[in-house]
Amino acid sequence: MSLDIFWFLxxxxxxxxxxxxxxxxxxxxxxxxxxxxxxxxxxxxxxxIPTGASCLDPWVTAASLAPVTRRIKLLVALRxxxxxxxxxxxxxVTLDEALGKGRLLLNIVPGGDATELAADGAxxxxxxxxxxxxxxxxxxxxxxxxxxxxxxxxxLTVRGAQNFFPPVSAPYPPLYFGGSSPxxxxxxxxxxxxxxxxxxxxxxxxxxxxxxxxxxxxxxxxIRFGVRLHxxxxxxxxxxxxxxxxxxxxxxxxxxxxxxxxxxxxxxxxQKRMAALHGGSREKLxxxxxxxxxxxxxRGGAGTALVGSAAEVxxxxxEYRDLGVDTFVLSGYPHLEEAIRFAELVFPLLPGxxxxxxxxxxxxxxxxxxxxxxxxxxxxx
Numbered sequence: 001m002s003l004d005i006f007w008f009l010x011x012x013x014x015x016x017x018x019x020x021x022x023x024x025x026x027x028x029x030x031x032x033x034x035x036x037x038x039x040x041x042x043x044x045x046x047x048x049i050p051t052g053a054s055c056l057d058p059w060v061t062a063a064s065l066a067p068v069t070r071r072i073k074l075l076v077a078l079r080x081x082x083x084x085x086x087x088x089x090x091x092x093v094t095l096d097e098a099l100g101k102g103r104l105l106l107n108i109v110p111g112g113d114a115t116e117l118a119a120d121g122a123x124x125x126x127x128x129x130x131x132x133x134x135x136x137x138x139x140x141x142x143x144x145x146x147x148x149x150x151x152x153x154x155x156l157t158v159r160g161a162q163n164f165f166p167p168v169s170a171p172y173p174p175l176y177f178g179g180s181s182p183x184x185x186x187x188x189x190x191x192x193x194x195x196x197x198x199x200x201x202x203x204x205x206x207x208x209x210x211x212x213x214x215x216x217x218x219x220x221x222x223i224r225f226g227v228r229l230h231x232x233x234x235x236x237x238x239x240x241x242x243x244x245x246x247x248x249x250x251x252x253x254x255x256x257x258x259x260x261x262x263x264x265x266x267x268x269x270x271q272k273r274m275a276a277l278h279g280g281s282r283e284k285l286x287x288x289x290x291x292x293x294x295x296x297x298x299r300g301g302a303g304t305a306l307v308g309s310a311a312e313v314x315x316x317x318x319e320y321r322d323l324g325v326d327t328f329v330l331s332g333y334p335h336l337e338e339a340i341r342f343a344e345l346v347f348p349l350l351p352g353x354x355x356x357x358x359x360x361x362x363x364x365x366x367x368x369x370x371x372x373x374x375x376x377x378x379x380x381x
Contacts, residue, residue, distance in 0.1 A: 002352025003321065004226070006046035006075060007039040007339050008331030011056040016334055018298050019251040025334065027056055029064055035336050036065045040072040042343040042356050048228075048329050050301075051077030051109055053116050059091060066098045075105040075176060075329070080133040081122045082111075085140040086161045092144065092173060093165045101168045108133065108177040108192060110184075112268035112301075124155075126267045130183035131155060137175070137191040144172035178228065180208065180270035189215030192223060194327060198270060199229035199304040200277070201288040206323050213324075226327030227320050230295050230305035231338070233313045233345050244307045247333060248282075248294045256280060259298040266300075274303045290316045302331075314349035 009032055016023035025031060039047055047065075049058040058077040065074060076095070078088060096104045110129040111117045117124060124132060135153040142149045143163040151158050167173065177188050178196035185208070188195045195212045197205055209225050216223050232247070234240040260280040263271050278284045278293040285294045287304070290312050296303020306313045317328060332338025347353040 003317070003350055004045040004327040005347075005350065005353065006048055006073075006327065006329040007035070007044045008048045008329060008335060009035060009050070009061070010331070010335045011050055011058065011061055012052065012054040014334045014336070017246070017250040018248050018295065018333070019255055021250045023334075029056075029061070031336075032056075032061060033065065033068050035339060036069055036072070038336060039339050040069045042339065043347065043354055044072055044339070044343070046073040046075050046105060046327075046329075048075045048107065049077060051079055053119065059095065062095060062104075063098065066095070071103075073103050073105050074099060075107050077109045078106045080108060080110050080136040081117055081124060081129055082120055085136045085156065086143060086158060086163070088136075089140055089143040089163045090165065092140075093163065093167045096168045096173050097165075104169060104173040106173050106175050107196075108137065108175055108187075110179070110187075112271055113266045115265070126181065126269075127183045128155070130179075130181075130187050133187055134190065137187075141172060141191070176226070178270070180268075180273055184269070185212050185215055188212050188223065189221065190219050194224040194226055196226040196228050196327070196329060198274060198302045199227050199291070199306070200273065201291060202319050202323060204273075205320060205325070209324055224327065225323075225325045226329060227325050228302045228329040229331075230302065231313060231330050231332050231342055231346075232292070232305050232307045233310055233332075233342055235309065235345070237309045237312060240307045240309065240312075244292055244294055244305065248297060251298060256282075256297045259300075263300055271300060274301075277304065305332075310345040310349060314346055317346075317350070 011027050011032065013027045014025040015021065036047055049062050051058050062074045062076045092106065110133040132155040135156040139149055139151050139156060139158055139161065143161060144167055146166060149158055149161040174194065175192040176194045176196055177192040179188065189212055197208050205227065232240050232244050234243060257280065260275060263275050274296045277287050278296060285292050287293050290306050290308040292305050292307045293303055295305050306316050330342065332342060343356045348355040
């Protein structure tokens with residue numbers, strides 16, 4: 001079984017160091033296109049385009065990548081707590097056609113921060129977000145399947161809703177989703193094609209997979225599984241751990257404390273699980289073999305990274321794969337350089353991935369490059 005390896009598009013900005021430094025990068029469309037084109041050329045299977053108040057709009061960003069990418073799939077955030085399922089259905093089929101069959105994937109995001117949702121005019125309790133998400137996806141899926149929809153729910157009502165433009169990807173672009181609460185697991189089991197979890201230790205991931213798989217079975221469904229992780233991979237383990245320490249070397253204790261207070265105020269179960277891995281302490285960041293929680297000191301959402309040599313990181317990915325995971329959504333700081341580094345070092349060790357580097361050749365980069373030749377061959381002069 002080959003693995004799907006996705007990369008991440010940093011639509012809220014990029015950096016070499018977490019926290020304040022002189023190396024921050026703006027999330028310009030030109031920079032994001034560079035990352036997308038690089039990931040496409042390297043052979044990544046997909047690209048996650050996130051959402052949030054601090055992110056550029058994922059749909060406009062995805063549309064801007066349609067003419068500059070060739071084969072890579074775009075996993076675009078679909079906010080079920082914001083907007084209308086009928087309008088969202090038209091958006092989806094429009095982008096699906098522009099990208100071509102199989103390239104559009106949708107990441108369902110009900111939202112993990114009530115304060116952020118309130119700023120956008122959406123006022124839901126934790127479980128209400130998933131109730132609304134259930135109603136949204138019930139309507140949305142019927143529309144994409146060509147039905148005329150009359151629906152009256154607790155949160156959403158439509159009468160005579162219809163989508164006049166069938167999707168290229170039948171019956172609709174595949175749905176991805178991540179969430180850690182019982183309500184989230186039930187939404188995943190009922191509606192989505194792939195369940196994504198943030199990078200917790202394998203035993204915790206196994207428990208989540210088992211629960212979602214059991215719930216999906218109750219609906220007569222089977223779904224796939226994936227893990228969202230950062231990666232810090234280097235030629236040696238020592239280099240990797242040194243760079244992990246370097247990544248958070250500019251953070252002050254005050255910045256960490258402020259970030260953790262903010263995350264503690266959220267009602268997201270997944271965010272609470274991330275925070276519990278380290279408790280805001282720099283002394284508790286190694287939470288498993290090659291698994292490091294340092295990113296989560298100040299970054300919301302996915303806060304763990306695989307750290308180590310290429311062989312070590314590939315082994316850890318294999319452990320998740322053994323649990324039934326077939327998709328990894330990865331990222332690294334800065335995202336442009338780390339996309340290249342991960343592909344060069346780890347792709348040769350992963351099933352189904354084509355190495356992106358030349359091997360056993362002497363390269364100087366000069367006009368009169370000297371290359372090792374195999375026996376029996378000669379060069380023209």
